[in-house]
Amino acid sequence: MALEVTQLRNIGIVGQGGSGKTSLADAMLFAAGATTRRGSVDDGSSAFDFEPEETRRKLSLSTAFHHAPWKKHQVTIVDTPGYINFLTDGLNSMRACTAAVFVLEPTAGGAKVEAERVWSRAEQVALPCVGFVTKMDRENASFEAALKDAADILRAKPVPVQLPIGAADSFRGVIDLIGMRALIAQPDGSMKEEAIPADLADAAKAAREQLMEAAAETDDALVEQYLESGELTDEQLGQALRTAVRECRFMPVLCGSGTKIIGVGPLLDFVVDYTPSPAERPAVVGEDPKTNEPAERAPSPSAPFSAIVCKTIVDPFSGKLSVFQVVSGELKADSSVLNVNKDSKERMGHLLRLEGKKQSQVDKLTTGEIGAVAKLKDTEAGDTLADEKAPIRYSGLVPFSAAISFAIEPKVKGDEEKAIQSLHKLAEEDHTLKLARDAQTKEIILSGVGQLHIEVAVEKLKRKFGVDVELKAPKVPYKETIKGSAKAQGRLKKQTGGRGQFGDTYLEVSALPRGSGFEFVDDIVGGVIPRQFIPAVEKGVREALHEGIIAGYEIVDVRVRLYDGSHHSVDSSEMAFKIAASMGFKTALANAKPVLLEPIMVLEIAVPDDSMGDVIGDLNSRRGKVLGVDPKVGSQVIRALVPMAEVLRYSPDLRSMTSGRGAFTMEFDHYEELPAHLAEKVIKEAEERKAAHQH
Ligand SMILES: Nc1nc2c(ncn2[C@@H]2O[C@H](COP(=O)(O)OP(=O)(O)OP(=O)(O)O)[C@@H](O)[C@H]2O)c(=O)[nH]1
Ligand SMILES: [Mg+2]
Numbered sequence: 001m002a003l004e005v006t007q008l009r010n011i012g013i014v015g016q017g018g019s020g021k022t023s024l025a026d027a028m029l030f031a032a033g034a035t036t037r038r039g040s041v042d043d044g045s046s047a048f049d050f051e052p053e054e055t056r057r058k059l060s061l062s063t064a065f066h067h068a069p070w071k072k073h074q075v076t077i078v079d080t081p082g083y084i085n086f087l088t089d090g091l092n093s094m095r096a097c098t099a100a101v102f103v104l105e106p107t108a109g110g111a112k113v114e115a116e117r118v119w120s121r122a123e124q125v126a127l128p129c130v131g132f133v134t135k136m137d138r139e140n141a142s143f144e145a146a147l148k149d150a151a152d153i154l155r156a157k158p159v160p161v162q163l164p165i166g167a168a169d170s171f172r173g174v175i176d177l178i179g180m181r182a183l184i185a186q187p188d189g190s191m192k193e194e195a196i197p198a199d200l201a202d203a204a205k206a207a208r209e210q211l212m213e214a215a216a217e218t219d220d221a222l223v224e225q226y227l228e229s230g231e232l233t234d235e236q237l238g239q240a241l242r243t244a245v246r247e248c249r250f251m252p253v254l255c256g257s258g259t260k261i262i263g264v265g266p267l268l269d270f271v272v273d274y275t276p277s278p279a280e281r282p283a284v285v286g287e288d289p290k291t292n293e294p295a296e297r298a299p300s301p302s303a304p305f306s307a308i309v310c311k312t313i314v315d316p317f318s319g320k321l322s323v324f325q326v327v328s329g330e331l332k333a334d335s336s337v338l339n340v341n342k343d344s345k346e347r348m349g350h351l352l353r354l355e356g357k358k359q360s361q362v363d364k365l366t367t368g369e370i371g372a373v374a375k376l377k378d379t380e381a382g383d384t385l386a387d388e389k390a391p392i393r394y395s396g397l398v399p400f401s402a403a404i405s406f407a408i409e410p411k412v413k414g415d416e417e418k419a420i421q422s423l424h425k426l427a428e429e430d431h432t433l434k435l436a437r438d439a440q441t442k443e444i445i446l447s448g449v450g451q452l453h454i455e456v457a458v459e460k461l462k463r464k465f466g467v468d469v470e471l472k473a474p475k476v477p478y479k480e481t482i483k484g485s486a487k488a489q490g491r492l493k494k495q496t497g498g499r500g501q502f503g504d505t506y507l508e509v510s511a512l513p514r515g516s517g518f519e520f521v522d523d524i525v526g527g528v529i530p531r532q533f534i535p536a537v538e539k540g541v542r543e544a545l546h547e548g549i550i551a552g553y554e555i556v557d558v559r560v561r562l563y564d565g566s567h568h569s570v571d572s573s574e575m576a577f578k579i580a581a582s583m584g585f586k587t588a589l590a591n592a593k594p595v596l597l598e599p600i601m602v603l604e605i606a607v608p609d610d611s612m613g614d615v616i617g618d619l620n621s622r623r624g625k626v627l628g629v630d631p632k633v634g635s636q637v638i639r640a641l642v643p644m645a646e647v648l649r650y651s652p653d654l655r656s657m658t659s660g661r662g663a664f665t666m667e668f669d670h671y672e673e674l675p676a677h678l679a680e681k682v683i684k685e686a687e688e689r690k691a692a693h694q695h
Contacts, residue, residue, distance in 0.1 A: 017083030023258030032068030278368025305329030480548030490584020540581030
């Protein structure tokens with residue numbers, strides 16, 4: 001089927017962890033006839049949660065894609081993970097969407113930090129959001145509670161376009177406030193039209209008025225007409241609603257149940273009728289790679305081809321799949337395009353459409369479509385692919401900093417290289433996973449969002465690559481710096497056999513403000529050190545930065561000024577100056593009040609009112625500083641700065657303090673001097689490590 005751009009919708013299913021996104025996504029596929037049986041998260045048959053690590057835990061770890069036909073449209077369903085450990089992947093995929101279904105839970109005070117993150121991402125990329133209150137079949141389900149949360153916590157301006165009929169056990173359908181009709185769920189997942197039940201007639205009338213008022217506000221002439229006559233025609237209402245959705249004026253809210261397949265067809269109707277096609281989305285702004293000036297591309301098939309790679313999937317057998325959205329133009333199979341970020345040509349062989357864990361081949365992808373291609377050589381997630389003749393570069397992935405690190409040790413000796421190579425492949429599909437080698441201990445350090453994130457990575461490592469590793473105590477990346485300034489001479493003079501080695505430098509080190517890194521100043525005059533050796537001096541100092549003099553940690557925030565020196569016409573060499581400089585640098589550092597720095601994290605902790613006191617008291621005992629408390633309905637969000645060393649295992653502790661109801665996000669904020677009594681301990685540990693290594 002050749003598709004017009006106007007027939008496409010890419011719908012991100014977003015919301016907090018466990019809210020019912022995947023269940024809804026599976027229900028959408030089933031309701032549209034794309035599957036013959038509704039996939040279920042709970043029995044492991046979901047079309048979206050298909051990785052063994054997902055089915056075992058019954059939660060989504062990574063964004064999954066599928067598509068369903070609905071009323072002559074193609075709805076691509078983008079099911080995103082909601083738990084904080086895996087949220088970033090979904091935030092990146094949101095950019096490939098034309099609208100989102102924001103899944104809301106029907107309980108008061110249910111919205112978590114995750115929902116706020118998703119909401120602010122939607123605002124950032126101006127993504128139209130349709131609210132869907134799911135789990136309406138659950139005990140104590142309340143449509144109003146969900147609306148209140150959306151308003152109070154997300155500040156999302158929710159406006160119902162449906163009302164539920166019944167709740168919990170008696171939930172059986174929805175009232176469509178646009179068509180003013182009741183839609184009653186049938187056993188086969190479809191909805192049957194009926195008259196609005198008499199006991200809900202008044203509520204429906206009032207809610208329709210509220211909807212009309214909100215829709216009318218999109219246009220001055222409409223407000224006027226509405227205020228005068230108290231009515232809009234169905235056509236006017238529809239048009240105004242379409243505009244409101246496209247311009248993110250408010251969040252229209254529907255309701256239903258994913259697992260019971262109630263309200264799912266009407267949701268698909270709403271998506272097709274009221275959310276924009278890719279062609280109606282604003283032009284995407286990027287940069288001209290040659291001039292770095294702003295540039296934009298209209299979402300039109302006749303524009304030159306451009307696409308954003310939003311995700312990489314790595315499979316040990318079939319290799320690497322790059323998932324992208326065509327922002328403009330068209331892409332044919334077997335064509336060649338430019339990777340603008342890497343300035344390299346990529347061959348797009350078979351074009352694929354993702355269908356859960358499977359793929360189907362297509363000849364062409366048009367503007368708006370989400371597709372995939374295998375085995376690109378240089379392309380990573382976040383890159384822009386474009387027509388070579390009309391390159392443009394879009395912004396990359398959402399920024400991210402790792403919050404937790406573990407040392408990784410293969411259970412089988414000699415598996416180290418294999419572990420590193422395989423972890424690199426995992427990190428390719430999950431950019432929140434960072435791999436490093438501790439320069440001093442030579443340990444393999446794996447960093448990520450949280451403990452669960454790292455545990456999942458270790459499981460994948462075993463399943464996909466057959467490498468079994470052990471996790472060891474997380475390491476805090478301390479750094480070293482100086483508080484004062486000092487001068488020193490670094491001099492190397494050696495006579496070995498024939499030619500000697502001579503280098504002589506005078507260096508001054510001084511402290512720089514926190515976060516500035518390193519600066520090298522060349523103040524040599526009169527050629528006391530010949531020009532060609534100056535880079536070697538800088539190199540010697542830069543290399544010495546990797547291993548500090550207190551406990552072997554990286555040295556930061558120092559300025560090094562080379563102000564004098566001497567040379568020998570025969571014996572001087574780059575090597576000699578490099579060594580001399582690193583010696584001088586270390587001597588100067590030792591006299592410039594060296595100190596250890598520790599990373600300080602910023603935490604946002606959502607806690608129920610009744611555990612506030614405990615959580616704050618606990619933060620104090622962790623050397624934390626509370627920055628502020630933001631009251632929400634039934635809960636509070638605490639913002640605090642806490643040294644990383646104190647929150648390496650915060651997750652289980654918060655869980656027990658809040659009976660599992662607390663949630664937190666943690667990000668690196670800045671470095672601060674480590675108090676002296678704690679520094680002693682860190683230095684001692686470093687010495688022990690070094691000694692153990694030498695034996
Ligand atoms: N009663 C009821 N249960 C539901 C409904 N939707 C989801 N659930 C249950 O809620 C749990 C979580 O559902 P998921 O669909 O995995 O939620 P999710 O939002 O995809 O979770 P993550 O992707 O891990 O963030 C499962 O046990 C579902 O069976 C619903 O409409 N009604
Ligand atoms: Mg899910």
